[in-house]
Amino acid sequence: MDRTVSMDDIPLNKFHIKVAIYTTGGKFCDGYILGVIAIALSLLGPQLELSAFWYGLIGSSALIGLFLGSFFFGWLTDKIGRKPIYMATIALFVLISVLQYFVSTQEQLFILRLLLGFTISAEYATGATLLSELIPRKNRGTILACLNAMWTVGFVVSVVAGYTMLHFGGDEIWRWILVSSAVPAFILLILRLGSAESPRWLMSKGKVEKAKKVVDKHFGRHVRVDDLVIEERKKTEIKEIFNKKYRTRTAFAGLFWCLHVLPYFGMMTFLPVVFDSLKIEDEFLSTLISNLFQLAGAVAGVVIMDKISRRNFVIYSFLILAVSLGLLVLIPNPTSAVIIACFSIYVFIASGSGNLQTVYPSEMFPTHVRSTAVGFATMISRIGAALGTFLLPISLDALGIQITMGILTGILLLALFISIKWAPETRNVSLEKAANVNAS
Known part of the structure; x- marks a missing residue:
C-alpha cells in the first residue's frame, strides 16, 4: 500500500x-x-x-x-x-x-x-x-x-x-x-x-x-514518514537555538513564559497573604473562589486553543492580565467585591493562557533541537516562578500592596510588548512548517 x-x-x-x-x-x-x-x-x-x-x-x-x-x-x-x-x-x-x-x-x-x-x-x-x-x-x-x-x-x-x-x-x-x-x-x-x-x-x-x-x-501502513523531517539530518547542538536563525524564538519562548509565571506563582503561593494585605476579611472564601476560577480558566484555555491564533491569544491575554492588576493600583480603596473580581479575572485569564506554555514552545523549533529549546524555555520560566515566590512577600512587607501590584502590572506590560514584537503564528500548520523560521 x-x-x-x-x-x-x-x-x-x-x-x-x-x-x-x-x-x-x-x-x-x-x-x-x-x-x-x-x-x-x-x-x-x-x-x-x-x-x-x-x-x-x-x-x-x-x-x-x-x-x-x-x-x-x-x-x-x-x-x-x-x-x-x-x-x-x-x-x-x-x-x-x-x-x-x-x-x-x-x-x-x-x-x-x-x-x-x-x-x-x-x-x-x-x-x-x-x-x-x-x-x-x-x-x-x-x-x-x-x-x-x-x-x-x-x-x-x-x-x-x-x-x-x-x-x-x-x-x-x-x-x-x-x-x-x-x-x-x-x-x-x-x-x-x-x-x-x-x-x-x-x-x-x-x-x-x-x-x-x-x-x-x-497509525497504519498508509501513513508517510518521508515528510517528517524537512531538512538535512543534523546533530543535536545546544548552540543552535542561540544562532541568528532561532535566537529570537528562543528569547520569546523563555521570556513570555517567565513573565507569565512570575506574578502568577507568587500570588497563588501567597494568596491568603495578598488578600490580607488588601483587607479581605474572608480569606478562605476568596481563595476558594480564585481556585475555582483557576480551574475554569484552564478548561476555557483548552477549548479555545485551536479556535484563535496563537499570536492573538498571547497578546490579548497579557493585555487583560495587565489591566486586571492595574485596576488595583489605579482604584483608590477598592471594595472587597472589586478586589475579588479583579483577581478572579486575573486568575481565569492567567490559567487559560498558561496553556500556551505547553503548546507554543513545542511548535517553534525543529525536531533535532525541539526538546533542547523547550528545556531552555522551561529553565528561564523557573527563574520567574522562583523570583515571584521569593520576592512577593518581601515586596509586600517593604513596599506595600499597591506598589507591589504596580510592579507586577509593569512586568505584564513588558510581556505584552515582547509578544507584539516577537510572537510567531504556529496554529493549524504542520509541525515542520511551524518550526520553519523562514516561513513565519
Whole structure:
C-alpha cells in the first residue's frame, strides 16, 4: 500500500488519545508534587524546627530543581530519545515521593524536594515534545493545552487531598501528605509501560526503519514518514537555538513564559497573604473562589486553543492580565467585591493562557533541537516562578500592596510588548512548517 497520508493529517485515533492521557497524567503529577508541599510545610515546620530561611528554601526547592534540570534534560531528550526520559521520570517520582516519609532533618527534605524538581524538569522537557510530535495538527493545540490544564487539576487536587488528610490528625500526618504523590505516579508508571518512541525523532536520527515500524503499528501502513523531517539530518547542538536563525524564538519562548509565571506563582503561593494585605476579611472564601476560577480558566484555555491564533491569544491575554492588576493600583480603596473580581479575572485569564506554555514552545523549533529549546524555555520560566515566590512577600512587607501590584502590572506590560514584537503564528500548520523560521 502506498504511503499517501501525512502524520499531521490523519484522524485522531485510540493511540493518540492513550498517549495524551499518559502524558497529561505526568503534568498532573507535576502539579500535585508542587502543590502538596504548602500544606505539609505548615505541619512539619515545628517538628523539623524550620527557620524562615528554611521555610522559603524548602518551599522553593522543587522550583530550584526545575531550573537546574530543564536545560540538561531538554538536551538529553534530543540526544537519546523521548521514550527513555518519558519512562524514567515517572519511576523517579514514585521513588523520591516515598523517600520523603523517612526524612528527619530539614537538609534531607530539601535535597529530596530538589531532586523531585530536577525530575519534574525532565517531564516538562519531554512530555510536551513527545505529544507535539505525535498529534495531528488540527488537534495539536487543544491536546497540548490539556497538559497545563491537568497541571492545574493536579495542583488543586493536592490541596484538597492535603486538607482531607489533615482530618486524620496526628503529628506525623505531613509525612503521608508528602508520600501521597507516589500514588498517582505509580499508576501512571504502569500505564506508560510499552510507550512508543517518536517517529519524528527517529527520522531526525536517520533511523528510518524503526520510524516506519512505529508508524505502521500505531497509525497504519498508509501513513508517510518521508515528510517528517524537512531538512538535512543534523546533530543535536545546544548552540543552535542561540544562532541568528532561532535566537529570537528562543528569547520569546523563555521570556513570555517567565513573565507569565512570575506574578502568577507568587500570588497563588501567597494568596491568603495578598488578600490580607488588601483587607479581605474572608480569606478562605476568596481563595476558594480564585481556585475555582483557576480551574475554569484552564478548561476555557483548552477549548479555545485551536479556535484563535496563537499570536492573538498571547497578546490579548497579557493585555487583560495587565489591566486586571492595574485596576488595583489605579482604584483608590477598592471594595472587597472589586478586589475579588479583579483577581478572579486575573486568575481565569492567567490559567487559560498558561496553556500556551505547553503548546507554543513545542511548535517553534525543529525536531533535532525541539526538546533542547523547550528545556531552555522551561529553565528561564523557573527563574520567574522562583523570583515571584521569593520576592512577593518581601515586596509586600517593604513596599506595600499597591506598589507591589504596580510592579507586577509593569512586568505584564513588558510581556505584552515582547509578544507584539516577537510572537510567531504556529496554529493549524504542520509541525515542520511551524518550526520553519523562514516561513513565519
